[in-house]
Every structure is written in structure tokens, then in C-alpha cells.
Amino acid sequence: MLGRSYGKLDRMRSAYSVETVRTAERQLMARLPEGALMQRAAAGLAAACADLLGRVYGSRVVLLVGSGDNGGDALYAGARLARRGAGVTAVLLAPERAHAGGLAALRRAGGRAVSAGGAEGAGGGAAGVEELIERADLVVDGIVGIGGKGGLRPDAVPLAAAAERSRAAVVAVDLPSGVDAGTGEVRGVAVRADLTVTFGAHKPGLLIDPAREYAGSVRLVDIGLELPVEPELEALQHADVARLLPVPRAESDKYRRGVVGIAAGSARYPGAAVLAVAGALRGGAGAVRYVGPAGDAVITRFPETLVSDQGPKHAGRVQAWVVGPGAGDDAATVGEVLAADVPVLVDADGLRLAEAGVVRARRAPTLMTPHAGEAAALLGVDRAEVEGGRLAAVRELAGRYGATVLLKGSTTLIADSGGGAVRVNPTGTAWLATAGSGDVLSGLAGSLLAAGLSTVDAGSVGAYVHGLAGRLAADGAPVGAHDVAEAVPEAWRNVLAE
Numbered sequence: 337m338l339g340r341s342y343g344k345l346d347r348m349r350s351a352y353s354v355e356t357v358r359t360a361e362r363q364l365m366a367r368l369p370e371g372a373l374m375q376r377a378a379a380g381l382a383a384a385c386a387d388l389l390g391r392v393y394g395s396r397v398v399l400l401v402g403s404g405d406n407g408g409d410a411l412y413a414g415a416r417l418a419r420r421g422a423g424v425t426a427v428l429l430a431p432e433r434a435h436a437g438g439l440a441a442l443r444r445a446g447g448r449a450v451s452a453g454g455a456e457g458a459g460g461g462a463a464g465v466e467e468l469i470e471r472a473d474l475v476v477d478g479i480v481g482i483g484g485k486g487g488l489r490p491d492a493v494p495l496a497a498a499a500e501r502s503r504a505a506v507v508a509v510d511l512p513s514g515v516d517a518g519t520g521e522v523r524g525v526a527v528r529a530d531l532t533v534t535f536g537a538h539k540p541g542l543l544i545d546p547a548r549e550y551a552g553s554v555r556l557v558d559i560g561l562e563l564p565v566e567p568e569l570e571a572l573q574h575a576d577v578a579r580l581l582p583v584p585r586a587e588s589d590k591y592r593r594g595v596v597g598i599a600a601g602s603a604r605y606p607g608a609a610v611l612a613v614a615g616a617l618r619g620g621a622g623a624v625r626y627v628g629p630a631g632d633a634v635i636t637r638f639p640e641t642l643v644s645d646q647g648p649k650h651a652g653r654v655q656a657w658v659v660g661p662g663a664g665d666d667a668a669t670v671g672e673v674l675a676a677d678v679p680v681l682v683d684a685d686g687l688r689l690a691e692a693g694v695v696r697a698r699r700a701p702t703l704m705t706p707h708a709g710e711a712a713a714l715l716g717v718d719r720a721e722v723e724g725g726r727l728a729a730v731r732e733l734a735g736r737y738g739a740t741v742l743l744k745g746s747t748t749l750i751a752d753s754g755g756g757a758v759r760v761n762p763t764g765t766a767w768l769a770t771a772g773s774g775d776v777l778s779g780l781a782g783s784l785l786a787a788g789l790s791t792v793d794a795g796s797v798g799a800y801v802h803g804l805a806g807r808l809a810a811d812g813a814p815v816g817a818h819d820v821a822e823a824v825p826e827a828w829r830n831v832l833a834e
């Protein structure tokens with residue numbers, strides 16, 4: 337086996353909960369002159385806006401300004417842009433509660449302010465405001481940030497809609513207004529940004545769908561916060577994955593590299609077995625052992641597979657098992673695999689057939705890999721509930737089963753039952769939503785388990801490489817699951833080349 341220890345997680349992209357960010361901000365603010373943090377935030381925001389505009393002088397900038405400090409950031413950044421020659425108009429959602437210092441700074445710099453709803457001064461009135469937004473070059477969304485509760489309020493909805501219609505680039509301040517910073521949930525309308533400039537730390541909502549989709553690309557502005565070692569969420573990057581990928585040593589033979597057992601497929605669904613083996617052969621284990629009724633199909637496609645028609649118990653030693661893809665109703669095989677004292681990955685039909693009590697009682701680790709529909713069935717809730725609240729769902733399942741759970745989707749999440757940071761995969765692509773793609777992932781991640789990675793690492797590295805393989809294989813066109821499996825070596829090389 338190739339045990340790989342993972343030291344300092346210094347390169348990961350991390351996200352921190354709103355409470356953690358608030359605490360860090362309070363501690364820092366106590367040591368700094370008043371307003372210093374907001375100036376740092378505004379300076380970073382204005383620089384990002386200027387980059388996006390290219391030419392600041394003569395550009396038309398509209399600020400959408402709510403009643404909190406998020407609006408304050410927008411106003412101070414607007415003042416900086418106005419000083420560089422932009423025509424800046426602030427649209428105030430609550431004129432009497434807008435950040436006073438920010439508003440004064442904007443006015444001093446030559447910017448103007450109008451009310452969002454009423455006809456307060458020239459250019460006011462709802463229709464006029466929407467027209468202003470539609471004709472802008474840049475819209476800055478400072479409606480609400482980490483202080484937001486619930487979805488966007490009704491008075492802000494027409495502004496978000498006008499920003500979406502507009503040809504202007506939309507920059508969200510800290511977060512797109514209307515998304516839940518902590519969970520990634522989106523209730524009703526939210527601002528759709530091209531760029532989100534976030535301060536101090538990523539918030540979970542910026543990394544998890546559906547909110548992530550609203551954020552566009554995300555730029556982090558360092559405002560000097562000191563954050564705890566363990567984040568709430570972490571996303572591996574190329575360098576992290578490169579350090580985790582198993583590398584054979586000079587003295588390795590196939591058994592030392594690990595043998596992965598695949599108990600999958602049925603006479604009716606041989607394809608799932610073939611695809612799981614296709615993933616497993618490219619996942620770093622030294623050998624792939626296949627057990628089940630689809631042996632002929634497997635050996636025809638992959639003659640290097642060790643095929644057995646005995647059950648898992650008599651198949652010979654493996655360092656990890658994958659069970660479930662295309663398994664139909666074969667509960668006996670699932671039970672036999674779960675009784676083995678090695679790491680087990682349970683996918684697809686296997687999820688339905690694995691009893692929670694049995695999984696919880698296992699001494700060796702278990703990795704479960706449901707998609708949203710399967711997770712919903714296990715939790716007894718609607719699929720929409722899982723899709724809308726992915727972070728809560730993955731944590732709940734991990735707790736119930738005492739297992740590591742990988743919840744598939746465009747932002748795949750991996751949670752350990754022991755708590756700790758949840759991993760989020762940044763390489764997903766919609767092209768991976770294709771039949772059999774999950775079978776490839778289960779083989780790949782199972783192979784990484786056999787090579788000695790922990791369940792959390794095998795799941796997150798598997799998802800990362802699988803997502804990258806999907807992108808490389810697709811390259812803008814539809815692909816089949818076997819194309820994804822074949823692109824795994826290229827994805828692997830791509831990671832190591834960094």
C-alpha cells in the first residue's frame with residue numbers, strides 16, 4: 337500500500353462561516369482606526385472594477401446601495417471610481433439609512449445619488465432607475481452582504497432584474513445579493529454577477545451551487561483577517577491534488593500498489609461494471625479484480641482485469657472494494673462487501689441496499705457516493721431539498737451512516753462523519769451529467785482508496801481528476817462516460833504538470 341500523509345493544507349481554497357468571519361473582523365477592527373477595514377475593502381473593490389472596465393474615465397457606473405455596510409463598501413468604491421473620471425450614480429434602497437460616510441465621500445468625488453423607488457431629485461423614479469441600470473457600463477451590487485437574511489426583498493427585485501437585462505458588467509460586493517452566504521441556498525431572485533469581490537475569506541455560498549453560479553468569477557481581497565486553521569469548507573487545487581496522487585516507488589509491485597475489487601454490474605447491466613473497471617484501471621491501484629456476472633464483458637474490453645465468478649468473500653485479497661454500480665437488487669453481494677475489513681465505496685444501487693446500521697458498525701472506513709436523487713431517497717426528502725441545501729444534506733448523511741459521503745453534482749461535496757471541513761470539488765462540469773459517468777468515478781475513487789488514500793482524500797481527489805477528465809474530454813462537445821475514463825491519464829498528467 338502507498339500510505340500518503342498529507343501535511344499542511346496551505347494551498348487549498350478555504351471558505352469560512354459568516355460567524356467566523358464576523359469574529360475575525362471584530363478582532364481586527366479593535367486594533368485598527370475606525371473605518372480602516374471598509375477602506376481596504378473599498379480599495380480592493382474599486383481596483384477590481386477598474387480592471388473590468390479597462391477605461392475608467394468616462395464610463396457609466398451605477399451602484400445599488402442597501403442599508404448596511406455592504407452598501408458602504410459600494411459607495412466608497414464608487415467615490416474612488418468617480419475621482420478617476422467615471423460618472424457614478426448611487427441608487428439608494430433606503431435613502432435615510434444609507435452609509436453616511438460613504439455617501440458623503442461619493443458626493444465629494446462628484447458622484448450623485450437617487451432613490452430606488454421614489455422620485456427624489458433628478459433621475460429618480462422606478463422606471464428612470466431601471467433605465468439607468470440598463471444603460472450602465474458597470475453595475476456594482478451593494479444591496480446586501482453577509483448581513484442578508486432570507487431572499488432578496490421585493491423592493492430590490494426589480495433592480496436585480498434590470499441588472500440582468502443590462503449589458504453592463506455586474507460586480508457583486510462580498511456576495512451576490514439574495515444568496516445565502518452560509519449554505520449556498522438561493523430563495524427566489526438573486527443578483528447574477530459576472531464577478532464577485534469578496535473580503536477577508538471566501539464564504540461557503542461562493543463555492544456551493546446554486547449560489548456559486550450567481551457569483552461569476554470570485555476575487556478575494558485580503559483585508560488582513562486572521563482566520564482559524566480549520567475552515568468550514570475547502571476546495572483542493574491542482575497543487576493539493578498533485579501531492580495526494582499515489583506515485584509508485586521503485587520497490588512497488590502490483591500488490592504493493594494496491595488491488596481494488598469491483599463488485600458491480602449484472603447480466604442486465606454489464607455496462608456499469610465495464611465503466612467502473614475503466615475508472616479503476618486509471619486510478620493508481622496496481623491491479624483491478626472484478627467480481628460479478630459481467631465478467632465476459634469486462635475481460636473482453638479490459639483483458640488486464642483479474643476476473644472471478646466467486647463472490648467477494650472468495651475473490652482473493654483486495655485493499656478496497658467498490659460495490660453497487662448496476663448491482664440491481666443483489667443485496668447479498670453488498671452485504672458480503674460491507675463485511676470485509678477494508679475500505680469500501682458504495683455507489684448507485686448499493687446505496688439503497690446498504691443498511692445504515694451495518695455501515696455504521698463497520699470498522700474499516702466507508703465512502704458513499706450518492707447523487708442528489710439518491711441522497712434524497714436515503715434521507716426521505718424531496719430531491720429539490722437536497723439540491724437547494726447541499727451542505728446540510730451531505731453532513732446529515734455522513735452523520736447518519738457514520739461514513740464519508742460524497743454528494744455528486746456540479747459542485748460535488750465530500751463530508752466526513754467526524755465533522756471537520758467539508759471538501760468541495762471545483763472541477764465539475766455540466767458535461768459530466770451523462771449516463772455512466774458516476775460508474776467511472778466510483779472505480780476511480782475506489783482505486784485511490786486501494787492505493788492508500790483516506791476516504792475523504794480518495795473522494796475529493798477522485799472527483800477532482802474525474803471533473804478535469806470530463807472537461808478535457810468534452811472540450812466544448814458532448815462526451816460519453818468511456819471518453820471521460822480515457823481522459824483520466826491526461827487529467828492526471830495535467831495535475832502533475834502544475
Ligand SMILES: NC(=O)C1=CN([C@@H]2O[C@H](COP(=O)(O)OP(=O)(O)OC[C@H]3O[C@@H](n4cnc5c(N)ncnc54)[C@H](OP(=O)(O)O)[C@@H]3O)[C@@H](O)[C@H]2O)[C@@H](O)CC1
Binds near residue numbers: 489
Ligand atoms: N464588518 C466588517 O468589518 C466589514 C464588513 N464589510 C462589509 O460589510 C458587509 C456586512 O455589513 P452589515 O453587517 O452591515 O450587513 P449587510 O450585508 O450590509 O446587510 C444588512 C442590511 O441589509 C438589510 N437586509 C437584510 N436582509 C436583506 C435582504 N434579504 N434584502 C435586502 N436587504 C436586506 C438589513 O436591513 P434591516 O433588516 O435592518 O431592515 C441591513 O440593514 C459585508 O458583507 C461586507 O460587504 C467590509 O466593509 C469589510 C469590513
Ligand SMILES: [K+]
Binds near residue numbers: 508509
Ligand atoms: K452584495
